[in-house]
Amino acid sequence: MRFRPLGVFAVFYLAFLYAPILLLPIFAFNDGTVIAFPLRGFTFGWFAQLGEIPALHSATLNSLIIASSTAVLSTCLGLFAARAATRYRFPLKGGIMGFIMLPLVLPEVIVAISLLVVLMQLGLNTSVFTIILGHTLLCMPFAIAILQGSFSGLDQSLEEAAMDLGETRSGAFRLVILPLVVPGIIASLLICFIISLDEFIIAFFLSGNEPTLPVYLWGLMRFPAQLPVVMALGTVLVGLSIVLLLVANWFRKRGLRKAGQEDTGGFL
Amino acid sequence: MSGPLISLRDVNKYYGEYHALRGITAEIGAGEFFSLLGPSGCGKTTLLRAIAGFEDISGGTITLSGKDMKGVPPNKRPTNMVFQSYAIFPHLSVEQNVGFGLRKSGMSPSEKTKAIGAALEMVGLGQYGKRAAHALSGGQRQRVALARALILKPKVLLLDEPLSALDRKMREDMQVELMKLQREVGITFILVTHDQEEALVMSDRIAVMFEGEIAQLADPEVLYRKPATKRVADFIGVMNFLPARAGDGLEVAGLGRVDMEGVYCPQGDVSGACSVGLRPETLSLLYDGETARARETEGVIDEVVYYGDMTYYDVRLEGLEEPVRLSMRNMVGRDVMTVGQTARVAWDPRAMVVFPG
Amino acid sequence: MAQGLSRDARLGLITVSPALVFAVLLLAVPLFTIVLFSFWTQNFLEIDRTFTLANYAEALTDPLYRALMMRSLRIAASVTAVTVVLAFPIAYYISFHVRPEKKALWLFLITIPFWTSYLIRIFLWRVILAYDGPVNGTLVELGIIDEPLSFILYNANSVIITLAHAFAPFAILPIFVSLEKIDRSFLEAAKDLGEGTAMTFLRVTLPLAMPGVLAAVLIVFIPTVGDYVTPRLVGGSGGTMIANMIYVQIFDLSNRPMGATLAVVAMATVTITLAWAILHVRFWVYLSDRVGGGLPGLALVGVAAAIDIGVLWWLWHYGPALFGSAGSLGIMAAIMGGGAILIALLLPKGRWGI
Numbered sequence: 001m002r003f004r005p006l007g008v009f010a011v012f013y014l015a016f017l018y019a020p021i022l023l024l025p026i027f028a029f030n031d032g033t034v035i036a037f038p039l040r041g042f043t044f045g046w047f048a049q050l051g052e053i054p055a056l057h058s059a060t061l062n063s064l065i066i067a068s069s070t071a072v073l074s075t076c077l078g079l080f081a082a083r084a085a086t087r088y089r090f091p092l093k094g095g096i097m098g099f100i101m102l103p104l105v106l107p108e109v110i111v112a113i114s115l116l117v118v119l120m121q122l123g124l125n126t127s128v129f130t131i132i133l134g135h136t137l138l139c140m141p142f143a144i145a146i147l148q149g150s151f152s153g154l155d156q157s158l159e160e161a162a163m164d165l166g167e168t169r170s171g172a173f174r175l176v177i178l179p180l181v182v183p184g185i186i187a188s189l190l191i192c193f194i195i196s197l198d199e200f201i202i203a204f205f206l207s208g209n210e211p212t213l214p215v216y217l218w219g220l221m222r223f224p225a226q227l228p229v230v231m232a233l234g235t236v237l238v239g240l241s242i243v244l245l246l247v248a249n250w251f252r253k254r255g256l257r258k259a260g261q262e263d264t265g266g267f268l
Numbered sequence: 269m270s271g272p273l274i275s276l277r278d279v280n281k282y283y284g285e286y287h288a289l290r291g292i293t294a295e296i297g298a299g300e301f302f303s304l305l306g307p308s309g310c311g312k313t314t315l316l317r318a319i320a321g322f323e324d325i326s327g328g329t330i331t332l333s334g335k336d337m338k339g340v341p342p343n344k345r346p347t348n349m350v351f352q353s354y355a356i357f358p359h360l361s362v363e364q365n366v367g368f369g370l371r372k373s374g375m376s377p378s379e380k381t382k383a384i385g386a387a388l389e390m391v392g393l394g395q396y397g398k399r400a401a402h403a404l405s406g407g408q409r410q411r412v413a414l415a416r417a418l419i420l421k422p423k424v425l426l427l428d429e430p431l432s433a434l435d436r437k438m439r440e441d442m443q444v445e446l447m448k449l450q451r452e453v454g455i456t457f458i459l460v461t462h463d464q465e466e467a468l469v470m471s472d473r474i475a476v477m478f479e480g481e482i483a484q485l486a487d488p489e490v491l492y493r494k495p496a497t498k499r500v501a502d503f504i505g506v507m508n509f510l511p512a513r514a515g516d517g518l519e520v521a522g523l524g525r526v527d528m529e530g531v532y533c534p535q536g537d538v539s540g541a542c543s544v545g546l547r548p549e550t551l552s553l554l555y556d557g558e559t560a561r562a563r564e565t566e567g568v569i570d571e572v573v574y575y576g577d578m579t580y581y582d583v584r585l586e587g588l589e590e591p592v593r594l595s596m597r598n599m600v601g602r603d604v605m606t607v608g609q610t611a612r613v614a615w616d617p618r619a620m621v622v623f624p625g
Numbered sequence: 626m627a628q629g630l631s632r633d634a635r636l637g638l639i640t641v642s643p644a645l646v647f648a649v650l651l652l653a654v655p656l657f658t659i660v661l662f663s664f665w666t667q668n669f670l671e672i673d674r675t676f677t678l679a680n681y682a683e684a685l686t687d688p689l690y691r692a693l694m695m696r697s698l699r700i701a702a703s704v705t706a707v708t709v710v711l712a713f714p715i716a717y718y719i720s721f722h723v724r725p726e727k728k729a730l731w732l733f734l735i736t737i738p739f740w741t742s743y744l745i746r747i748f749l750w751r752v753i754l755a756y757d758g759p760v761n762g763t764l765v766e767l768g769i770i771d772e773p774l775s776f777i778l779y780n781a782n783s784v785i786i787t788l789a790h791a792f793a794p795f796a797i798l799p800i801f802v803s804l805e806k807i808d809r810s811f812l813e814a815a816k817d818l819g820e821g822t823a824m825t826f827l828r829v830t831l832p833l834a835m836p837g838v839l840a841a842v843l844i845v846f847i848p849t850v851g852d853y854v855t856p857r858l859v860g861g862s863g864g865t866m867i868a869n870m871i872y873v874q875i876f877d878l879s880n881r882p883m884g885a886t887l888a889v890v891a892m893a894t895v896t897i898t899l900a901w902a903i904l905h906v907r908f909w910v911y912l913s914d915r916v917g918g919g920l921p922g923l924a925l926v927g928v929a930a931a932i933d934i935g936v937l938w939w940l941w942h943y944g945p946a947l948f949g950s951a952g953s954l955g956i957m958a959a960i961m962g963g964g965a966i967l968i969a970l971l972l973p974k975g976r977w978g979i
Contacts, residue, residue, distance in 0.1 A: 006718045013715050017738050017793060020749030023759065027752070034757070081644035088637025096641060100648045105844055107851020109868040110888050114655035117662055117881055137651045140644060160322055161355035163342045165369030165420065171343075175368075179359050191740075198742035201853055214744045221748060221858070234745040241741045249733060284631070324632070 021238050028231040046232035056233070059216035062128055063197055066212060070135040070196035071189045077136070078143025078188060085144070086151035097144075104141040111137065112205035119206070126208035134202040139192040146191060150184025150255055151177075183255025190248035194241050213237065273298040273333060273423060273456055274319065280327035281314055281480075288314050289325070290480040296458065298423075301450050303459045303467040306477035307503070312460045313428060315477075319458065320426050321345045333423065348417035349426040352433070354409040356401045356416075362388070363397040365412055369420045387415040390449070407438050414449070424456045431466060443469050464504045468492065476500050492547075496534045498623040501545050508551075508592045509623075512544045518622065520544050522588035523565055526617040538624045550619035551594035553581060553611050555602060560614035567592075569609045579604050583613055662885035672882070680886035686950035690870065690887065694894060695941075697867040700781055701849040704788040708845050709838060711789065712796035716837075717830075719797075720804035732801070739794040744854060750787040751859045754778040779861025787855050792848070796841040803837025804830070839906075843899065850895050867891050901961040904968040905933060911972050936960065 028047070032040035050056060084090070085097050103111055115134050119126060154177065162172035200214040207215050217233055220226045272295035281289035289311045296302045304312035317323045319330060321342035330337045337345060348369075357365050367384045375383065388394050391411035396404070404412065410430060417425055430446075431439045447470055450457045461467050467474045468488040475485040484496040495501035498509065512520040519525050531544075554560060570591045571582035579598055582591035594613065598604065605611055663680055666673045684690050719731045738746065752758055754777045761773035777783055807830060815825040853868040860866070867887060874884035912929055913922030937957060944953025 004722070006714055006722060009714055010718045013711065013793075014734065016790065017735065019753065020746045020790070021738055021741055023749055023753065024745065077644040077647055080640050080642075084637050084641035084644075088633050088640060090634040090637030090641070093637070096645055099653070100641075100644050102648075102652065105847045107848050107868065107891075109851045109853045109871060110892060111652070111655075113871060113875055113884060113888055114659045115651065116875070117885060118655045118658050120881070121658065133651055137648065140647070144644070155353050155355055157351040157353050157355040158357060160342070161349070161351055161357070161416075162368070163322075164320060164347075164349045165416065166343045166372055168341070168343055175371075176357055176359075194740055198740075198744070200742075200744040214742060217744060227752075230748070234742065234748070238741040238745060242737060245737060245740045 024231060024238060025235045027228065028235040030228070030231075033225060033228060046228045047236075049229050050232055050236070053229075055211075056213075056216060059211050059213050062207075062210050063213040066128055066131050066135060066203075067193045067196040069132045070139055071192040073132065073136045074139035074143045074192045075147075075185060075188045077140050078147050079185065081140070082144045082147035082151050085148055086154075087156070101141040101144065103138050108138070108201040109205075112202045115202070116205050126206045126210075128210050130206045130208075131203050131210075131212065134206050135196040135199055138199065138202060139195050142195060143188040143192055146188045146252070147181065147184050149252075150181040153256070154180055181255070183251040187248040187252040187255070190244050190251070194244050194248075198237065198241060271334065272296060273300075274458075275331045276315075276319075276328070277331070278328035279315070279318065279325050279330060281311070281318065281323060282326045288480050289318070291328070292480075292482055293328075294475055294482060294485055296424075296456060298456055299454050301447070301457045301459070301470060301472045303461060303471040303474045304477060305461055305464060305467040305474050305503075308462055310477040311480040312462075312477050314480075316349075316426050316428055316458060316460045319424070320347050320349050346423040347426055348420055348422040348424075349428065350410070350413045350417055350430045352429045354413040354430075354433075356404070356409050356412055358402045360401055361397070362393065362399045362401060362404070362412055365401055366397075366415045366419055368416060373420075383419055384415075387419040390418065390452070391415045392445075406433050407442065410434070410442065418449075418453060422455065424458060425450075427457060427459045429460055429462070431461070432463075439466070446470060468504070476503065478503075494532060494534060495545070495621060498543065498545070498625075501621060501623070506548055506593060507545045507621075508548065509543045509545055510588065510592070512542050512622070514538045514540060514542050514622065518542075518544070518620075520620075522567075522585035522592070523563070523615060526563075526620070530618050531620040531622050533622045535624055538622055542622055542624050545621040545623065546592070546615065546619055548580065548593045548595040550616060551592065552614050553583075553594065553596055553605060554614050558614075560612070562614070562616040562618070564612050564614045567611060567613050569605055569607055569611055572604060572607055574604060581605065581611075583611065585613070659885035659888055662882045663889045665882045667880050667882050670879070680882055681890070682951060683883070684886045684890050685954050690867075690890075691950075693865065693867045693870050694890065696781065696865075697850050697891070698894065698898060700784055700788070700864070700866060701846050703781075703785045704792065704849045705842055705846045707785060707789040708792050708796045709800075709841050712793060712841060713800055713834075713838070716797050716800035716804055720801055732798070735797055736794045739791075743791065746791060747787055747854050747858050750783070750790065751778070754783050754786070754859065778859060780863040781860070783859040783861075784855050784864040784866070787859050788849050788852060791855070792845045795844045799840035799844065800834060800837040803834045803840075807833045839903065846899065847895055851891060897958060897961050897965075900965040904965040905930075907972055908968050 026039065029042050029044070030039045031043035031045065081097070081100055085093070090096075112134065115130070115137075116126070119130055124130070158176050158180075159172045162176045163169065167175060198214060199212075200218065203212040203215050204218065211219070213233070214237075217230060217237075220230050220233070274296040276292050276294045276296075279289055279292040280287070292311075292315060304315060306312045314323055318325050319332075319337075321337065321340060321344075325338075332346060357368065360368070363384050366387050367380055370380050370383065373380075384397065385394070388397055391414050393408060393411050393415065396408065396412075401409075401412070410433075413430075427446075431442055434442060443466060446457070459467070459470065468491070471488060473485065473487050474491055476483045476491065478499060484491060484500045486494075486496075491500070492504055495504060495507075501507045502509075510520050510522060512518055514528065517525050518528055518531060554564060565585055567583040567585040569581055570584045573580040573582075577598060578595050580593055580595050582593050584591045592613075596602075664676050664678070666675075666677055666679060715735070719728055719735075723731050753760055755761070756773050756775065756778065758778075760777070761770075764770045765773060777786070811829055811833070812825055815829045816822075820828060850866075851868045852866060853872060856864045856866040856869050860869075868891075871884045871887045871891070874880045874887060909926040909929060913926050916922050916925055937960065940953050940957050940960075944956065947953070948956060
């Protein structure tokens with residue numbers, strides 16, 4: 001095997017990428033209140049503590065409600081937008097799609113404060129509902145990107161063939177298009193769920209007195225004594241994200257296989 | 269039933285400002301193998317899709333068995349289509365693909381199975397029913413697409429460039445198979461193609477289209493021997509165009525003077541500058557001892573292209589800038605001539621087609 | 626109008642409308658509102674709706690805001706540079722050296738950290754870089770240093786490291802995509818025409834990958850300018866950025882108009898800076914092409930860039946004394962914006978896709 005500087009660099013780079021989330025469980029299971037080496041010993045104690053904080057439970061509930069609603073809402077909106085983008089030509093298409101995808105690059109702070117200012121101006125209270133709206137805005141571009149992948153892989157004549165063979169427009173969508181994009185829909189739901197679950201800025205600005213998990217975590221971070229608990233909670237969140245991500249990726253690949261396409265790798 | 273199966277009357281189609289179909293009028297009979305032939309962008313696919321119901325037409329009428337098709341959606345028309353990409357549903361098996369259109373047919377499951385089996389048998393895929401659709405080769409996909417369309421017993425089968433995705437050998441085999449299949453089922457086939465050879469081989473009649481208009485509608489032989497315009501002549505096969513001047517007789521550059529009697533003028537009498545079309549096979553090289561049946565001229569061989577069964581020669585004639593191309597069948601005892609050789613070229617005024625301009 | 630649209634266009638607009646209406650209500654309207662707010666003022670709890678430019682005057686002249694804005698740009702630029710420079714070899718490695726069937730796996734590996742909680746990843750960097758954290762602890766333990774390093778936490782450097790980590794996949798993916806699009810026979814053709822590996826890379830691969838690099842620059846630069854969490858967690862006082870000030874204005878000082886103004890200024894600054902930068906790249910490529918590229922091209926671009934940047938640098942530092950704060954900013958905006966518009970109008974789109 002030849003020595004490959006690029007390969008070595010790639011391995012180091014991966015190590016750099018994974019360093020934080022690999023350290024996380026190490027300290028979460030470390031039997032010491034100080035987050036530093038050397039390690040003290042193994043404990044489940046910090047995880048056990050998670051079960052004893054009522055505020056954490058309500059934050060978890062908020063997060064789950066927000067993440068599921070966001071996932072459903074942004075995937076529904078994304079379905080329409082992705083379908084329009086791949087199937088039809090309409091005036092100002094580039095501008096409209098670009099505008100809808102804008103939250104992908106806009107600094108979240110800008111999105112968050114502009115929403116906040118409007119809500120305040122309308123005299124509305126920030127709540128779980130307002131976070132759902134904000135998160136949907138943020139997740140929609142991701143949903144569109146994923147669903148566009150599923151839609152654009154479809155030959156347009158598939159739908160025409162179904163209609164040619166006696167199906168109506170809706171029948172063609174139901175019998176041909178939908179089965180082929182279902183894996184994409186599931187992947188989109190999961191990804192939006194993950195993003196919403198982990199999102200901090202918008203939740204922080206719009207949560208009022210109904211914190212989500214990350215907002216609650218942010219509060220904990222100020223107290224050095226709570227750091228091991230932060231680590232434990234972080235481990236749970238990161239673990240959950242990775243599991244959901246693996247499931248989403250499995251569905252995405254299955255969708256590609258079903259449509260007889262090559263895997264071009266990754267979301268986005 | 270009397271009258272044509274399909275009649276197109278002054279069919280027009282606009283895409284915004286773009287005039288895609290310009291007053292197409294044609295009649296297609298029952299059981300006919302009809303081709304729409306033309307370069308890409310000539311409107312042939314648009315016309316096919318208009319017949320299938322995928323495109324609304326902007327003006328004119330399309331009638332099918334005497335019924336105006338205006339506003340009739342594709343799923344209600346007695347036509348079925350084989351798509352260029354074949355559009356085989358990738359999530360279904362071969363059987364499910366072929367049986368797709370039977371959902372609303374009211375057949376019992378056993379009847380369906382029988383019909384699917386018969387359709388697959390007809391296209392030579394009897395053993396492939398359980399296969400996943402995405403595991404098929406190009407030729408097999410096409411057969412599935414055919415079976416899927418024919419199982420619904422349409423009055424018209426529409427084929428959108430069905431052979432363009434196949435390699436040459438497979439294409440030639442499929443041409444023959446499609447012709448056999450058409451005779452077997454006895455329904456009208458409308459084929460869209462840009463391949464003139466394919467159209468000539470398969471069709472009863474061909475409509476040659478340029479820029480949204482039918483330039484000529486005729487059977488293959490007429491199309492080949494008596495092209496209506498220079499453009500049709502140029503599009504179908506190979507044709508030499510020799511500058512000429514018509515007046516009292518026809519003065520053809522490189523060949524000399526011929527009588528106007530006997531030459532074919534598809535666009536009416538010509539006078540002044542014109543061009544004379546001659547197919548390569550109407551010219552021949554004369555070997556020692558042979559004499560021309562009509563006329564002969566001397567020339568120098570400029571290029572020899574050997575095809576095995578045939579040889580193409582480019583021959584320079586005096587008074588002509590471009591060499592003329594002629595084709596000779598290769599035979600035992602007849603050597604292929606070489607570049608630079610002087611040769612006698614036999615030609616016949618009766619093979620000439622004269623176009624104005 | 627509606628009749629003039631084809632059926633396709635109508636169906637398309639109808640289908641896209643739910644998402645579009647949602648984005649208009651939750652993005653366009655709010656953005657418009659903060660622009661509106663930026664022209665108002667606030668006295669304690671009352672919003673004064675008389676139109677005024679006072680907020681802008683303050684935002685553009687107050688040394689604190691100016692310093693924060695400048696620092697945000699500087700940090701974002703550094704993050705972008707670091708991220709893209711580190712990302713390119715990885716994207717190149719995956720595109721050119723990883724076997725095709727393994728590419729999807731590599732991309733997936735690279736994107737996994739991105740899908741985990743941003744907050745937690747940033748927080749972990751604070752832990753890693755801390756005075757008594759694993760990096761310092763290990764270095765001291767190994768005897769490489771006597772005292773824990775202090776320059777890696779609570780300053781701009783730590784912000785840069787952390788953000789470079791957070792935005793890595795954003796930079797890798799677009800570069801990878803543009804590398805994948807390069808027809809491999811181009812490279813063979815270059816070698817066939819007598820170029821070595823290095824020159825093939827410089828003359829073929831790199832120019833063809835530039836659209837991806839530029840996409841990466843945009844996608845990293847814009848969000849990092851407005852990052853809030855990283856400066857708060859690892860920035861200390863020396864690493865505070867504009868987003869933190871926006872938060873302070875809105876929540877701690879309850880001065881929504883000022884917060885809105887800073888947000889608008891931040892967006893405008895980012896837009897002008899990027900337009901200036903991108904269009905100048907177009908200009909420089911054009912200049913270099915005019916003299917036939919190579920070393921003369923490089924030298925010419927170097928001189929042009931030095932003049933361009935030098936003028937702006939001089940204005941930033943010495944302009945306020947001569948033209949007043951607002952005046953010098955106005956001149957800078959005119960030079961940057963005007964130059965960008967001139968280039969956009971006069972020079973055709975270059976071969977880098979910009």
